[in-house]
Every structure is written in structure tokens, then in C-alpha cells.
Amino acid sequence: MQIGGNLITAFGLFGVCGLMLLALLATWPSTKAYQKGRNFRKWYIFSFLLFPVALIASFFISSEPAESGVKK
Amino acid sequence: MMVMSKKESYLRVDDGDSPMIAEKLFEASRQEAEALLHEMGVSRHGLSSLEAANRLESFGMNIISHEKPDSLLKRLLKAFVNPFTVVLFILALVSLFTDVIFSNEKNPRSVILICSMVLLSGMLRFVQESRSNKAAEKLKELVHTTAMVERGDEGTIEIPLGNIVPGDIVNISAGDLIPADIRLVESKDLFINQSTLTGESEPVEKFHAASSQHYSTLTDLPNIAFMGSYAVSGTAVAVVLSTGDMTCFGSMARAITGKHVVTSFDKGINEVSWVLVRFIIFMVPVVFFINGFTKGNWLEAFLFALSVAVGITPEMLPMIVTTNLAKGAVAMARKKTVVKHLDAMQNFGAMDILCTDKTGTITQNRVVLEYHWNVYMEDDKRVLRHAFLNSHFQTGLKNLMDVAILAHSEEEGFEALMQKFVKVDEIPFDFNRRRMSVVVRDNTTGKTQMITKGAVEEMLSVCSFAEYEGQHEPLSEELMIKIHDTVDKMNSQGMRVIAVAQKDDPPATGEFSVKDENGMVLMGYLAFLDPPKDTAASAIKSLNEDGIVVKVLTGDNEAIARCICRQVGMETDKILLGSDIDSMDEATLQQQAAEINIYAKLTPQQKARIVRALRSTDHTVGFMGDGINDAAAMREADVAISVDSAVDIAKESADIILLEKDLKVLGEGVIEGRKTFGNIIKYIKMTASSNFGNMFSVVTASAFLPFLPMLPIQILVLNFIYDISCTAIPWDHMDPEYIKKPRKWDASSIGRFMVWIGPTSSVFDVTTYIIMFFIICPAACGGPFGAPGVNQVLFISLFNAGWFVESLWSQTLVIHMIRTPKIPFLQSRAAAPLLFLTTVSITVGTLIPYTSFGKAIGMSGMPAMYFPWLIGMILCYMALATFLKIMYIRRYSELL
Numbered sequence: 001m002q003i004g005g006n007l008i009t010a011f012g013l014f015g016v017c018g019l020m021l022l023a024l025l026a027t028w029p030s031t032k033a034y035q036k037g038r039n040f041r042k043w044y045i046f047s048f049l050l051f052p053v054a055l056i057a058s059f060f061i062s063s064e065p066a067e068s069g070v071k072k
Numbered sequence: 073m074m075v076m077s078k079k080e081s082y083l084r085v086d087d088g089d090s091p092m093i094a095e096k097l098f099e100a101s102r103q104e105a106e107a108l109l110h111e112m113g114v115s116r117h118g119l120s121s122l123e124a125a126n127r128l129e130s131f132g133m134n135i136i137s138h139e140k141p142d143s144l145l146k147r148l149l150k151a152f153v154n155p156f157t158v159v160l161f162i163l164a165l166v167s168l169f170t171d172v173i174f175s176n177e178k179n180p181r182s183v184i185l186i187c188s189m190v191l192l193s194g195m196l197r198f199v200q201e202s203r204s205n206k207a208a209e210k211l212k213e214l215v216h217t218t219a220m221v222e223r224g225d226e227g228t229i230e231i232p233l234g235n236i237v238p239g240d241i242v243n244i245s246a247g248d249l250i251p252a253d254i255r256l257v258e259s260k261d262l263f264i265n266q267s268t269l270t271g272e273s274e275p276v277e278k279f280h281a282a283s284s285q286h287y288s289t290l291t292d293l294p295n296i297a298f299m300g301s302y303a304v305s306g307t308a309v310a311v312v313l314s315t316g317d318m319t320c321f322g323s324m325a326r327a328i329t330g331k332h333v334v335t336s337f338d339k340g341i342n343e344v345s346w347v348l349v350r351f352i353i354f355m356v357p358v359v360f361f362i363n364g365f366t367k368g369n370w371l372e373a374f375l376f377a378l379s380v381a382v383g384i385t386p387e388m389l390p391m392i393v394t395t396n397l398a399k400g401a402v403a404m405a406r407k408k409t410v411v412k413h414l415d416a417m418q419n420f421g422a423m424d425i426l427c428t429d430k431t432g433t434i435t436q437n438r439v440v441l442e443y444h445w446n447v448y449m450e451d452d453k454r455v456l457r458h459a460f461l462n463s464h465f466q467t468g469l470k471n472l473m474d475v476a477i478l479a480h481s482e483e484e485g486f487e488a489l490m491q492k493f494v495k496v497d498e499i500p501f502d503f504n505r506r507r508m509s510v511v512v513r514d515n516t517t518g519k520t521q522m523i524t525k526g527a528v529e530e531m532l533s534v535c536s537f538a539e540y541e542g543q544h545e546p547l548s549e550e551l552m553i554k555i556h557d558t559v560d561k562m563n564s565q566g567m568r569v570i571a572v573a574q575k576d577d578p579p580a581t582g583e584f585s586v587k588d589e590n591g592m593v594l595m596g597y598l599a600f601l602d603p604p605k606d607t608a609a610s611a612i613k614s615l616n617e618d619g620i621v622v623k624v625l626t627g628d629n630e631a632i633a634r635c636i637c638r639q640v641g642m643e644t645d646k647i648l649l650g651s652d653i654d655s656m657d658e659a660t661l662q663q664q665a666a667e668i669n670i671y672a673k674l675t676p677q678q679k680a681r682i683v684r685a686l687r688s689t690d691h692t693v694g695f696m697g698d699g700i701n702d703a704a705a706m707r708e709a710d711v712a713i714s715v716d717s718a719v720d721i722a723k724e725s726a727d728i729i730l731l732e733k734d735l736k737v738l739g740e741g742v743i744e745g746r747k748t749f750g751n752i753i754k755y756i757k758m759t760a761s762s763n764f765g766n767m768f769s770v771v772t773a774s775a776f777l778p779f780l781p782m783l784p785i786q787i788l789v790l791n792f793i794y795d796i797s798c799t800a801i802p803w804d805h806m807d808p809e810y811i812k813k814p815r816k817w818d819a820s821s822i823g824r825f826m827v828w829i830g831p832t833s834s835v836f837d838v839t840t841y842i843i844m845f846f847i848i849c850p851a852a853c854g855g856p857f858g859a860p861g862v863n864q865v866l867f868i869s870l871f872n873a874g875w876f877v878e879s880l881w882s883q884t885l886v887i888h889m890i891r892t893p894k895i896p897f898l899q900s901r902a903a904a905p906l907l908f909l910t911t912v913s914i915t916v917g918t919l920i921p922y923t924s925f926g927k928a929i930g931m932s933g934m935p936a937m938y939f940p941w942l943i944g945m946i947l948c949y950m951a952l953a954t955f956l957k958i959m960y961i962r963r964y965s966e967l968l
Contacts, residue, residue, distance in 0.1 A: 001846045004856025009845065012776030019840040020831050021770065027828070027959040034963060035581065 028052060029058035037064035093314065094290055100313050101293045104282045105257040109311055116309075118222030118241040122486050126531040127237035134236045134252055134315035136322045138330075147205075150197035152190070160190045163375060163784060177293050180848065181928050185784065189792060197391050200216050200799065206397045217720050219243075219251040222309075236312055244308040244381045245467060246500060247719030251299045253319040254310035256280040260307035261500045261585075262351045265721075268480035269321065273306040283815075289599060290320055302721040304700060305500040307467045336912055340935035343819040347826075348763060352381045356768055363773040375551040379784035380770050384763040388795045392755045396802040400748030408731040409714075409741035416727030418752070419711040420761060421745030423694040424619055425686055427705065430626040430633065431472065432715070432733045433696060434612075434640055435602040439472040441480040442567060446596035447551065449558055453484065459572050460486045462523045465495040473570060473600055496520060497584040502911035502913065503627070503701050506530045511584050522575045524589055525630075528597065531571035535594040536735075539574075544593055547735055559597070563631030566639070567599040601917045608640040609733035618739065619814045623686075625671045625679050627701060633672040642669060650674040653681060661685045679705035693818060696730075698722050713738065749815050750806040753968050755798060755824045758890045762883050764830030765888070769837035777841065779868050781875050785929045789920070790876055794883050797913035800905040807892050807900055810968065821964070828960050829890065829953070833882045836949045838876070844874040844942050852935050873921035874938060881946050884910045895965040896950075 003010045026047035033043040033054075038061065047054035098107055109115065119127065164186040171179050222241040233251045237243065242251060250264065256278055261274040270291050279294050287293055297303075297310065300321035316322055356377045363373035394414075401411040409498045411417055431437060444459070446452035460481040463474040493512040501508035507526020513519070524531065537544040538551055545551075559569045573592040578584065605611075612622050624642070627635050634644045648664060650673040656664065665685045671914075679695075683705045686693045693887035694703065695709035698718035706712035706725040712724035715733040723729060773781035782790070791952050845857065849870045855862040887910055901907070920926040923934040961967055 002850035002856040003846055004850075004859050006778070006845070006857055009776050009778065009857075010842075013772070013838055013842050013845070014777070016768075017835060017842065020835045020838065024831060024835065024956060027233075027956065031959045031962045040963065057539045 022051060023048060026054070029054040032058040033061060036061055088248050093253075093318060093320055094826045096313065097290055097293065097296050097320065098287075100255045101283050101287075103255075105255070105280065105311075108255060109257065112239045112311060113342070114239040114241065114311060115224070116222070116241060117224045119237070119239050120224045121226060124223060124235075124240065127239060128370050131237055131315055131318075133234045135234050135832060136317060136319075142231050144340070147202060148194075148198060151201060152194040155828040157190050157194060157623075162378065163788070164881055165715070166375065170415070183761075185925070185928060188789065193792060193795070196796070196799070197388075200391055200395055203395075203398070205394075205398070207402050207439065215625055217249060217723055219248070221832070221955065236315055238312050238314055240312040242310050242312060244297070244303050244310060246303050246305045246307075246923075247721055248303045249720040249724055250299055250301045250303070252299050252312045252315045253321075254297050254312050256297065256308050256310045258309040259295075260295075260498055260583075261504070262308045263304040264301050265304050266291050266298065266301040269298055269300055276589065277307070302700075302703070302724075305502045307498070307500065309533065334452055343822075346915060347823060348384055349765055350761065351763065352384050355384065355770070356381050356444055359770055359774050362771070363780065366774070367779065372784075374782050375784040376787075379787040383498040383766060383791050385785050388798055389756070391410060392801060393752055393800060396748050396752045396755075399802045400744055400751075403747075404741050404744045407740040407744060408737050409443045409744070410729040410731060411727070412729060413727045416711050416816060417745045418749045419692055419745075419748040420728060420742060421747075422692040423711055423742060423745075424816075424817040425621050425623060425691045425830050426615065426694045426696065426738070427623045427625050427686070427709070428696040428735070429623050429698070429702060430628060431602060432635055433735060434603050434608045434624065434636060437602065439476045439568070439600045439602045441473075441598060442601045443562075443598065443599040444480075445599070447540060447555060447594060447800045447954070452596050455572050455598065456481060456484065457486060457489065457599055458523045458574055458595055459525055460484075461489060461493055461512055462508070462525045462572070464490060465493075465512060466498060466500075472602070473568070473598075476600055477598065488561075492516060498587055499584055499589065501526070505586065505589075506591070506627075509533075509584070509589055509729070511578060520577050522584070522588060522592070523572070523580045524574070524592060525570055525572045525598075528555070528569055528571045531592075531594065535571075535573050536590075537591045537593040539593045539595050547594060555594075555597075560631055562599050563629055564635055566603065566632060566635035567601050567634055568628060569597050569599050571597045576835050604636055604639045605734070612640055612642065613740060615735060615739050615742075618812060620739075620741065620742065621669065622735070623665075623669045623671070624684075625674055625682060625695075625705070627674055628672060635671055636832055637670050644670060647672055650678045653678050657772040658685065658688075662689050665689075674702045676701040680708045683708040692814065698733065743811050744951075746813075746815055747806045747813040748802075749817075750810050750968060751801050751804055753815075753822075754804070754891050755801050757822055757829075757968060759798075759857050760822055760826040761890070762833060762886060763824045765833035765837070766879075768834035772834070772838055773841060777845070779871070782872050783842065783930045786872055786876055786931065789929060790880055790883075791916070793880060793913050793917050797884055797887065797909045798907075800903075800909040801887070804891060804903045807894065808891075816888050821966070824964070825960070825967075829886075832949065832953050832956055833886065835952065836882055836945050837879065839945055839948075840875050840878040841871075843945070844871045848874060848935065848938050848941065869930055869932040870934060873926065873934055876937075876942060876944060877918050877921065877934070878933060878945060881914055881942065882949055884914050884917075885946065885950065886953065889950060889957065890967070893957065893961055894929065895954065 026044055029047040029051070030040050030043035034040040043054065043058070103111070112824055163184050167183045167186060172183060213679060217233050219236060220228055220230055220243040221236065222243070223229050228243065233249070236251050241257075242254060244250065244262070256262070256628050257280055259280040261277060262278045264278050265275045271740070278297055283294050283296065291298065294528055298321060299319040318849070334617055354558060358379050360373050360377035363376055364370045367373060397414040397417055400417055401414055428434070444452060444456040445453060456477070459477045463477045492515055495516055496510070496511040496513050499509040505526070507524055509524040510520050511520060511522045524534070532547070532552065532555070535547050538547050546580070561570050571594045574595060575592045578588055615622055622642070624633060630647050634647060638644045646668045647670045648668045649671070653661060653674070661681065662685045665682055666689055671682060679702065683693050683695055687708070687710065692710045694711045694713055695705045696713040697703075697706055698715050700719055700729070703721045703725050706714070706722065711728060712726045713728045713730065714722045715730050716723075718726070728741065730741070747921055770781070849867045850856045852870055853867045855864045855869055857864065887906070888896040888902055891902060894900040902910075921931040
């Protein structure tokens with residue numbers, strides 16, 4: 001990999017790529033939590049900010065009765 | 073269907089837009105019939121065939137302009153004028169100035185190339201849309217609506233509505249569409265429904281006498297009937313005053329051409345288009361200014377932003393939708409289902425409740441006369457003979473029972489009665505009194521008698537006596553109970569029972585009317601059997617399995633409905649009667665309608681009310697009918713289904729016509745509708761998500777790359793290749809699991825799909841930027857971008873080619889990813905045309921950078937080391953897309 005003087009380009013592209021990847025992967029814990037009756041949106045934000053913690057938590061949380069409008 | 077908001081104004085005398093048409097109709101209304109016929113150069117026997125042919129040539133076909141297909145020039149313009157070709161044209165102009173006019177090298181290659189693309193894309197669109205339109209027109213020809221006209225030399229003949237000319241003498245009977253604007257010259261209890269013109273659903277009576285009264289509104293004219301309306305009951309003979317665009321309906325249609333009622337399907341397409349338009353409005357200035365400021369070349373920045381806008385525009389959406397619908401319609405026609413309005417196909421696939429009448433759909437439609445009994449249940453030929461006279465002489469709509477009576481009478485040799493009796497008058501059938509009468513005179517004795525037949529209850533209400541062995545006895549309470557018991561018993565065996573009564577020497581003053589139907593003598597009853605179809609039970613079961621609840625809406629009584637429905641395996645514990653419905657408010661009806669599947673003794677208005685109640689509870693409701701009594705409910709339904717043998721008004725109201733009245737045929741059509749809808753939604757979702765992803769990629773590239781990631785012309789070529797591969801989508805198939813459920817249009821699902829799946833491709837677009845910018849291009853050019861001695865032109869052209877190819881691969885492969893929730897290629901494979909075209913697209917796109925064409929549009933061939941990276945990226949892309957797909961399905965329980 002040859003970056004040369006293109007530091008801003010490198011920083012920008014790697015940063016955007018990482019953020020987008022994180023945004024996509026964050027759907028995993030949030031979907032898992034949703035299936036256990038949790039609010040998808042709140043869990044998505046939690047997963048985006050603290051992905052590893054959210055992922056582990058999503059595996060260990062217990063199932064709750066579904067919120068209104070949320071399918072189990 | 074036309075918007076009728078302006079209709080009132082077109083029907084008023086003082087309206088300035090169609091004064092000639094209005095004046096002509098007022099004048100014809102005032103004239104005596106004979107004078108008018110004389111003026112129009114026609115006798116009561118009609119025009120000669122030769123004269124009719126001459127008039128057809130002078131006045132043209134009886135067709136309204138908006139129904140005529142677009143001219144060749146208009147279709148060509150439509151194919152060539154769209155955002156894609158406009159931007160290509162602008163690029164060609166810029167290229168002409170920069171490469172030819174103001175350049176020393178005078179290289180016209182780019183101009184020729186861009187013009188070829190305009191030509192190719194336009195022709196592709198033109199050919200595809202012409203083929204689709206042709207297929208749709210051919211389908212329309214399968215369904216004929218005709219009228220009975222008098223043609224002097226040929227007598228009474230049936231001709232297509234389009235061939236009617238001014239001066240034609242037409243015969244109108246119940247259920248007929250009024251074929252043009254006509255002036256009645258003879259009429260008998262003629263009631264016309266003019267709701268298409270006036271919005272008033274109650275039929276109005278029309279008479280043939282000349283009118284001297286002043287009317288302010290055309291539709292109030294008592295002796296004029298208008299194109300677009302239909303006869304509810306009665307009969308008439310009329311002369312045609314004007315046809316086609318010169319009719320009142322034609323002038324309305326002409327003035328508001330193009331304003332269509334927006335269906336849920338149109339709404340959905342519009343919503344998607346608007347979401348993308350908003351993206352474009354946001355994207356174009358952002359991309360333009362970022363590139364302008366960072367790269368300094370404002371013309372190139374403008375062209376790039378413009379090309380990105382074109383890339384996001386789903387310019388193939390209309391073509392893909394039209395082709396999908398036309399292809400679906402042709403496939404349905406092969407299954408004996410003709411789609412009259414292509415847009416209705418989506419509703420057909422979305423239908424989750426099918427309301428149907430009983431006769432002919434669930435039963436065999438072969439009504440056989442089983443018994444002709446007197447009031448004491450003994451066979452009696454007199455009952456049959458009177459029924460024969462009634463059926464033979466009535467001129468209204470002959471129903472299946474009339475046909476059965478006539479067929480049975482043939483075996484009994486009653487033909488001689490036709491000579492012995494002459495018809496004096498007739499009181500036509502209507503759905504409220506549910507009986508009809510004819511008045512006949514015996515030529516030998518001169519005796520006049522009124523013969524009435526109809527539904528038992530309604531007949532008993534006008535009878536005062538009963539006849540047994542030639543003697544009249546009062547219709548006692550005891551006899552009434554006996555009659556009711558007998559009828560109930562026959563009904564519970566699935567037989568339809570009608571009563572026959574007569575009255576000797578009815579008062580002969582003036583014309584006969586409903587008021588004369590009283591004090592009659594009950595002669596007996598006729599019992600008919602119309603057994604259920606062998607296929608009905610399995611067809612209903614199959615429709616239920618496909619997510620469609622079948623509801624039977626019949627005018628017959630409860631006992632027959634229960635018996636027939638039980639025989640075809642329907643739940644018959646709960647039956648709702650028309651009288652119950654009248655006492656219910658809307659909320660109660662909505663609740664009851666959701667639970668109950670059998671409805672009996674319904675009037676046309678009650679049928680329409682049930683359909684309305686079901687629709688208001690978020691169901692997509694289909695109504696299948698073939699009679700006048702079904703027209704109101706058909707107009708209320710999301711999708712109106714009829715049969716080729718139906719009365720004109722039912723055929724006219726229908727969106728879909730079955731060439732065979734069978735629920736099995738309908739079930740097959742529904743599956744085709746779902747496939748078509750699936751393919752449309754597939755294209756929309758993949759285009760929307762792909763474009764949404766591209767938006768991120770382009771903004772990222774504009775912000776962080778020191779040059780344009782792709783040249784404007786390269787974006788357009790990429791877009792063109794992708795569009796070509798999408799043209800095979802209408803030929804793709806859907807997974808069996810998808811077509812098992814009714815599919816409703818849900819614009820919100822497109823938005824969320826776009827947000828979930830779109831960024832997947834962006835991740836790999838940006839990954840491609842990284843790999844091209846920091847690994848492949850530096851390796852091929854001898855150093856990083858901007859370093860001394862590095863060929864920047866080669867660097868950029870390689871970069872452009874690398875993203876061009878990756879973008880094409882990911883965009884094309886996403887078609888296979890999105891078309892199914894299963895694992896593509898392994899668990900679910902696309903149809904051969906789609907596989908072929910996507911493979912060809914990828915191959916051609918990958919080879920382009922190595923060709924002179926590629927070089928002409930500013931690309932260079934990538935080194936071999938690019939391809940392992942490409943394959944790795946594509947595999948990762950497919951893995952990530954599959955992951956997202958699984959998450960999406962878990963979240964929303966559906967993909968498409």
C-alpha cells in the first residue's frame with residue numbers, strides 16, 4: 001500500500017468505509033435484541049456506538065413480551 | 073378511467089366548450105321521432121349496409137380519442153426524450169465543441185459514440201414498449217362489446233360498438249351499454265343508470281315522446297340516452313345521434329384526457345420516483361460544488377453531477393413496469409384471463425378477499441328445470457305453459473332460468489303457442505320487486521292475460537288467489553304456510569324456486585305498469601337445479617391456501633346459498649341476509665363482513681356496501697360478477713372481475729375478464745399477477761437501494777479523492793449496460809414461497825429496504841477506491857498519486873476503469889442477491905434470460921477498458937493483479953449482502 005502524501009484521502013476513505021461497515025454490522029445485535037422483544041431503534045444506536053458490548057449483550061439478554069407493534 | 077370532476081359543467085346548456093354537441097341533443101329531444109329519422113336519412117328498419125359503411129368512413133369509428141393508441145411519432149418521442157438521452161445529448165454537444173469545433177485534432181469519436189448510445193437506448197425502449205402495447209391491444213381484442221342494430225337489408229344484426237354510426241337504429245335491453253348518444257324512438261319501462269356522467273347512482277326512467285319542456289342539464293332530457301350509461305331494465309329502440317368524440321361523454325373525455333384516477337399502484341411508483349428525485353435535488357448541488365471547489369474544473373464538475381443525477385434516475389422504470397405488466401398480461405391470457413386494465417394486475421395479485429356470485433362460479437351454470445308444480449305439488453303443464461309464454465315474450469335480459477324454461481318447453485312442443493298468442497305489453501324485471509310480467513292476447517279467443525313470474529315471496533305479495541284444477545280459491549293462511557314449507561324444503565336441497573301467476577283480462581287502458589301486478593292468481597312454481605361444479609370445492613380450497621378468502625354474495629335465498637356452499641366445503645354456520653345488512657351501521661357491517669363468508673338475498677346496493685365495508689378494513693377486495701346486479705359492487709372493488717359471457721355493463725366495469733367462468737382459472741391468474749408484481753418490486757427495490765448506495769460512494773469520492781472517480785461518459789455507459797441487464801427482469805420467475813401470499817403495495821417497505829441494503833455496495837465502492845488508489849494504481853504507475861514521475865493520466869484512467877468494473881459487477885450481482893431471500897445460484901436461480909444478460913453485461917463491462925472504445929471514453933486496461941482483488945471484494949460483498957438480507961428478513965419478516 002502506497003499512501004505517499006495522500007493522507008487526507010487515506011484518512012477519509014478508511015474512515016468512511018469503517019463507519020459504513022459499522023453501521024451495517026450494528027444491525028446484528030439490534031435485530032437479535034428486537035427478536036427478544038427490545039426496541040430496535042434504541043438497540044441500533046447502542047450497537048453503533050458500542051458494537052462489541054451490544055453484540056455480547058444481545059446474546060445474553062432474556063426475551064421480553066413484545067412492545068406494541070413489535071413482532072417477536 | 074376518467075376523472076369526472078368537470079362533468080357537471082359539460083352537461084349544462086350554458087357551457088361554452090361543447091355548445092354544438094349540446095344544441096344538437098336539445099334539438100333532437102324536441103323533435104318528433106319520425107321527423108328526426110327523416111332528417112337523419114334513416115327509416116325504422118335502419119340504414120343499409122352500404123350507407124352504414126359510407127357513414128363509418130365519413131364520421132369515423134365510434135371510439136373516444138383517449139382510447140386510441142399513441143401515434144408512431146408520439147411513441148418515438150416518448151422513447152427518445154428522457155433524462156438519460158437529454159444528458160447524453162448535452163454531453164455530445166460539449167464533446168462536439170471541445171473535440172471537434174475548437175480542437176486542432178478534430179476527433180469526432182466521442183460525439184459518434186454518444187450519439188450511438190442515444191440511438192441504441194431510444195430504440196431499445198421504443199421496440200420494447202411497442203411490443204408491450206401491441207400485446208395489450210391484442211388482449212383487448214379478445215373481449216368484444218357489441219350492440220344490436222337494424223340494418224335494412226340484413227335485419228337485426230350484432231356489431232362491435234366501434235362500428236356504430238350516426239343514423240343507426242339500435243335495440244337496447246337490460247344490461248346493455250348505451251353505445252353512443254341516442255334519441256329514443258320506442259321505449260318500454262326503460263331505466264338508465266347515468267352515474268358515469270352525473271355521479272347519481274339511482275337509475276332514471278327515459279321515454280320516447282318528444283319533449284317541449286325546457287331543461288337546463290343535458291342528462292335531464294327524458295328521451296336522450298348517453299354514451300357511457302347503461303340500461304338497468306326495460307327495452308328501447310333508438311336512433312344514434314352522434315358517435316365517438318362527438319358524444320357528450322366523448323367531449324368530456326377529450327377535455328380531461330390524461331387525467332387518470334391515481335391507483336395505489338401509480339401512487340407507489342410515484343412515491344419511489346419522488347424519493348429518488350429528492351436524492352437528486354440534494355445530490356447534484358453537493359457533488360457539483362464539492363468537485364468544483366476541490367478539483368477546479370467547473371464544467372467537468374457540472375457534467376459529472378449531471379451524470380450522477382442520470383445514474384440515480386430510474387429511467388428504465390416505466391419501460392420495466394410496462395414490459396412486466398404486458399408480459400404478465402400475455403401469460404395470464406394463456407391461462408384464459410384477459411387483463412383489460414394493466415394497472416389492475418397488481419391489485420389482482422394483492423387481492424386477499426374474493427367476493428363472488430354463486431351462479432356459474434360455484435355452480436355449473438347449467439340450470440335445469442326439475443319440477444313444474446301446481447300449488448299442491450302435483451306436476452302441472454299449465455304452469456309450464458304460462459312460464460313459457462312469459463319467458464318467450466319478454467324482451468329483457470333472458471336469465472338462465474328463462475333459457476331452461478324455453479329448453480324444457482321445446483321438449484313439450486309448446487312452439488304452437490307462439491302463433492296462438494301475441495304480446496300486448498311487458499313490465500320488465502327489476503331487482504327490488506324481483507318479478508316480471510308479460511301481457512298476451514289469445515288470437516283465437518281474444519282473451520288478454522297478464523302472466524307474471526318471479527321470486528316466491530315477492531310473487532305471493534301480489535297474489536290473492538290460487539288456482540287448482542281450473543278453480544280459483546283464496547290464498548289462505550294455511551295454503552301460504554304449505555307453500556312456504558314446500559319452497560323451503562326445495563331450497564334446502566339446493567333448488568331455486570320461482571312462482572308463476574296470472575290474471576285474466578287485466579284493465580287495458582293505457583300502458584301496463586307495476587301497479588297492475590296485483591290480485592293475481594298463483595298457478596304454481598318451477599324448481600330448478602344448478603348443481604355445484606366438480607372443481608369448485610378444490611378451487612376454493614386452493615384459493616384459501618393462496619391466502620384468498622372466498623365470500624359468496626348472492627341474490628338467492630338463504631336455504632339455497634347454504635346448501636350449495638355446504639356442498640363446496642364452505643363454513644355455513646353464519647349467513648348474513650340483505651335485510652340484516654340494512655339494519656347495520658358501517659362499523660357493525662365492517663366487523664360482520666370480516667367474519668362472515670356467505671351473504672344471501674342481496675340487492676345490488678347491498679353487495680356494493682359489503683365490498684365497501686371490506687375495503688375499509690384494509691383488505692384488497694376482488695369482486696367477480698356477470699350481471700347488471702353486480703355492476704355497482706364491481707365498481708366498488710379494488711379489482712373487478714367478469715367473464716366474456718357477461719352483460720355489457722359487467723364487462724365494461726371489469727378490470728379482468730375470464731374467458732372461462734371458473735374459480736380455478738381465476739386462481740391461476742392471481743398467481744401470474746403476483747409474479748408480475750414481484751418482478752416489478754424486485755426492479756424497484758434493487759434500483760432504489762443501488763442508487764442510494766451510489767449516492768454515498770459519489771459523495772465520499774467527491775470529498776476525498778483528488779480527481780473524479782469516473783468520467784461523466786463512463787457513468788452513462790455503466791448505467792446503460794446495467795439497464796440492459798435489467799430488461800430481462802420481466803422474464804424472471806419468483807420463488808414459490810413468494811407467490812403463496814397476497815402481495816400489497818407498500819411504499820414504506822421500499823424506503824427501509826433502500827436504507828438497509830443500499831450502503832452495502834457503498835462499503836465495497838469505497839474499498840475499491842482504497843485498493844485502486846493505494847495499491848493497484850501506484851503499482852501500475854510506479855508510485856502514489858501526486859508523486860514525482862507518476863503518470864497521473866494513466867493513474868486516473870486506471871482508477872476509473874477499476875471502479876467502473878467493480879461497480880458493474882456489484883450492481884449486476886445484486887440483482888441475483890435481491891431477487892430471492894434464499895442463497896442465490898445455489899438455492900434459487902434466476903431465469904435463463906436474466907442469467908444470460910447479467911453474464912453478458914459483466915463480461916462486456918469487464919472487457920471495455922481493454923478496447924479502443926474503453927480508451928475513447930478515458931479508461932485503461934487494469935493489470936492482472938486487479939482481478940484477485942476484484943473477486944475477493946465481490947465475494948465479501950455477496951457475504952455482507954447475504955448477512956444484511958438475513959437481518960432484514962428477521963426484522964421485517966419479508967424481503968421483497
